Amino acid sequence: MSITMYQITVPVLVRALMNLSGVLKKGADHAKERNIAEEVLLNTRITPDMFPLIRQVQIATDMAKGAGYRLAGEEAPKMEDNETTFEQLQARIASVxxxxxxxxxxxxxxxxxxxxxxxxxxxxxxxxxxxYLLDFVLPNVYFHCTTAYAILRGVGVVLGKSDFIGKHD
Known part of the structure; x- marks a missing residue:
């Protein structure tokens, strides 16, 4: 039995975004528990020449969204990239x-x-x-999800590999 393009696109990207959502939830909880302003975490970068957490999430979701639409032969809807809170990032992920x-x-x-x-x-x-999917989209989605994870892990959010990989059915 061979694997289909749909099988390596939609379920894989949805899983990555659901796991990213879980990582962000832990980040938001961490900020609240320690009385850290959300914008501090959301604007944290690994290094000055890399994008902050907010942008990492925006790029991961844009890549995933674009893949679905482009592979279906459709134009992907534009998103404003104006999120400033964990709640707005969660809404963006849910939308995608x-x-x-x-x-x-x-x-x-x-x-x-x-x-x-x-x-x-x-x-x-x-x-x-x-x-496009295997050599460009998936590496990019995983890169930006990993970077978001690393940013939050680097500021002390308690995260493990299972938060990134997710639960297996």
Whole structure:
């Protein structure tokens, strides 16, 4: 039995975002318990030349959302990137999970060879569906989820590998 594009897109991305949501919840709880202003944690960076926590979440969700829509051959809706609280980031994650869960397998299956063109500041990036997902989207989503985890872990939020990986059914 072979695996389908839908199976390696929607469930995988939804799981990553659900786990990111759990990590952020622990971050919000940590801030509240220690009387730390949310904006302090949300604007924390690993290093000065990396994006802060808020942006890491925005990029992870944008990547996941974009993958679903592009592989389905549709234009992805734009998000404002104006979140300033943990609650707003949670709403953003929930919104993207809802979008991803709205796709049916037949919308994404068969997209292995779909032409995908990303317009970047540095120019256009051209992909076919499967390499776009496996070589670009998934590494980016995991990078930004990992970075969000590392930021919160670095400020003392009690997190473990199981928070990142999630529970197995």
């Amino acid at each position: 999970i809802g979008m991803l869960n709205g796709f049916k397998p037949e919308q994404i299956d068969g997209s292995e060879n779909r032409d995908i063109v990303l317009k970047m500041r540095s120019g256009e990036m051209h992909f076919q569906g499967q390499p």
